Amino acid sequence: xxxxxxxxxxxxxxxxxxxxxxxxxxxxxxxxxxxxxxxxxxxxxxxxxxxxxxxxxxxxxxxxxxxxxxxxxxxxxxxxxxxxxxxxxxxxxxxxxxxxxxxxxxxxxxxxxxxxxxxxxxxxxxxxxxxxxxxxxxxxxxxxxxxxxxxxxxxxxxxxxxxxxxxxx
Numbered sequence: 001x002x003x004x005x006x007x008x009x010x011x012x013x014x015x016x017x018x019x020x021x022x023x024x025x026x027x028x029x030x031x032x033x034x035x036x037x038x039x040x041x042x043x044x045x046x047x048x049x050x051x052x053x054x055x056x057x058x059x060x061x062x063x064x065x066x067x068x069x070x071x072x073x074x075x076x077x078x079x080x081x082x083x084x085x086x087x088x089x090x091x092x093x094x095x096x097x098x099x100x101x102x103x104x105x106x107x108x109x110x111x112x113x114x115x116x117x118x119x120x121x122x123x124x125x126x127x128x129x130x131x132x133x134x135x136x137x138x139x140x141x142x143x144x145x146x147x148x149x150x151x152x153x154x155x156x157x158x159x160x161x162x163x164x165x166x167x168x169x
């Protein structure tokens with residue numbers, strides 16, 4: 001798993017360049033948000049179950065056909081699988097938040113997810129909506145924890161939804 005620092009250095013190393021002002025500014029920005037990133041990860045860790053539960057409740061309220069007979073979250077097993085997947089996205093989003101880099105999402109979540117969802121016939125729209133609901137909840141909780149500018153929280157969640165939305169699943 002790479003982070004913002006190793007990814008930046010790798011890119012400069014591949015091209016045989018020294019770190020320039022843009023690189024230094026990128027590193028400075030990453031380190032300036034370090035405490036906020038760790039705070040966000042701690043908020044997610046402490047509240048993961050309630051974040052997933054709240055996001056699931058809101059998703060099923062918005063898209064009730066998911067839990068009706070024939071829906072993709074109908075039956076206890078499918079409902080539990082949906083919440084398990086939401087927890088999975090949340091956990092990896094927390095890793096990407098701390099790393100300041102979305103590579104972990106590509107490597108560990110999104111690559112295998114496409115094939116799995118294709119084979120199972122899982123609709124992508126509700127998945128994308130669930131991820132966005134979790135982002136909103138996390139941002140509220142991170143702000144409540146005293147982080148003034150929580151814009152960095154958007155990055156991993158938006159990366160997942162953008163990547164999933166671009167796929168024909």
